Amino acid sequence: MSILDRVARLRAEGRDVISLCAGEPAGGAPREVRELAAATHASGAALGYTSAVGLWSVREAIAGHYARWYGLEVAPEQVAVATGSSGAFMLTFLAAFDVGDVVVLARPGYPAYRNILRTLGCRVVEVDCGADTGFQPTPEVLDAALAEHGRIAGLVVASPANPTGTMIDRERMTALAAWCAEHDVRLVSDEIYHGITYPTDPAAPDARGVCAWDVPGAESAVVVSSFSKYWGMTGWRLGWALLPADLVASVDALAGNIALCPPAPAQLAALGAFSEASYAEADGRVAGLARTRSLLLEDVPSLGWGPLAPADGAFYLYAGLGERLGGYASSVEWCAALLEEEGVALVPGVDFDGAHGQGYVRLSFAAGADAVAEAVTRIRRFQER
Numbered sequence: 001m002s003i004l005d006r007v008a009r010l011r012a013e014g015r016d017v018i019s020l021c022a023g024e025p026a027g028g029a030p031r032e033v034r035e036l037a038a039a040t041h042a043s044g045a046a047l048g049y050t051s052a053v054g055l056w057s058v059r060e061a062i063a064g065h066y067a068r069w070y071g072l073e074v075a076p077e078q079v080a081v082a083t084g085s086s087g088a089f090m091l092t093f094l095a096a097f098d099v100g101d102v103v104v105l106a107r108p109g110y111p112a113y114r115n116i117l118r119t120l121g122c123r124v125v126e127v128d129c130g131a132d133t134g135f136q137p138t139p140e141v142l143d144a145a146l147a148e149h150g151r152i153a154g155l156v157v158a159s160p161a162n163p164t165g166t167m168i169d170r171e172r173m174t175a176l177a178a179w180c181a182e183h184d185v186r187l188v189s190d191e192i193y194h195g196i197t198y199p200t201d202p203a204a205p206d207a208r209g210v211c212a213w214d215v216p217g218a219e220s221a222v223v224v225s226s227f228s229k230y231w232g233m234t235g236w237r238l239g240w241a242l243l244p245a246d247l248v249a250s251v252d253a254l255a256g257n258i259a260l261c262p263p264a265p266a267q268l269a270a271l272g273a274f275s276e277a278s279y280a281e282a283d284g285r286v287a288g289l290a291r292t293r294s295l296l297l298e299d300v301p302s303l304g305w306g307p308l309a310p311a312d313g314a315f316y317l318y319a320g321l322g323e324r325l326g327g328y329a330s331s332v333e334w335c336a337a338l339l340e341e342e343g344v345a346l347v348p349g350v351d352f353d354g355a356h357g358q359g360y361v362r363l364s365f366a367a368g369a370d371a372v373a374e375a376v377t378r379i380r381r382f383q384e385r
Helices: 002-011 031-042 056-070 082-095 111-119 139-149 170-182 245-258 264-274 277-303 331-342 370-382
Strands: 079-082 102-107 124-127 154-158 185-190 222-226 239-242 316-320 360-364
Touching: 002 331, 031 264, 031 277, 056 079, 056 239, 079 082, 079 245, 082 111, 082 185, 082 222, 082 245, 082 277, 102 111, 102 139, 111 124, 111 331, 124 139, 139 170, 154 170, 170 185, 222 245, 264 277, 277 316, 331 360, 331 370
Parallel strands: 102 124, 102 154, 154 185, 185 222
Antiparallel strands: 079 239, 222 239, 316 360
């Protein structure tokens, strides 16, 4: 966020800055969502409080979404709508874990997991998941963590992951769920980037991602998702959690105390996300991201970066700078210099990996093909100095 603040100041000074920082798809909400929002406001509806865990109609629509994409039968009672996936994580972590509980995270990973859990008094254990494990945890890695730390209360995974874009296939998700079931560990699966994937066969059963509720042994798992990424509704602040039966009442009670309810206007408008037209519009944007990704992967070898995460999903490229780090002490200094000298904003890897991220950067290609191509040209020029 401090980088984005600097980007704003440079632009205010008249600088031409390409920001490849934010995890925010271009284009905004689908047309039918925007139209429904406008109609809702024009109607003069009171837009008061809703149920603490969301309108029943929205919860039913989300359950229908899981039937459509995964063939899963989800009870609307087990859907909790929240103020973004961030709100869903807060509610889930509060309901599922106690002060002092050990919760395991993959490293590199999304820093908010770590920050929220530590704020709530949990003991966060980050396990190294490098290129040799596809930047995702394995049962073997978890066995080592268990041996070192004793009982583990939770495991948080993400597929596609931020910052790497790597995915957990069905075999590994099944193995992780089985490991969690065997050791009485709560699995929390972040699936907010589902649908933004780049499979070789788009018609394959798991092309949009493997839902943790669709594998054996995941009866106690929590699935978190959002309208933010696939539907481009970041600022609408609307996400959800699929809850096992033992967490439903706790999350409901907590939600009413923390935020009273998710934003009513966003909920009413979000019903438009589940139309055929909205799915088609979102899929069209994913196709555009796929084209940008292909162009980027063609250009990256010229930058001399590595190792590279496969970027199977989401819209990030996580890469080691290697010798291209040059005389800079870390990717923090490298990114700061790139921004000042060439007007390109990337995120240093230390945000995602405090142990090894000094030599890594995350590039978001959600800004589009033209912006990414120009950014690569500027990065190449910066590295050649």
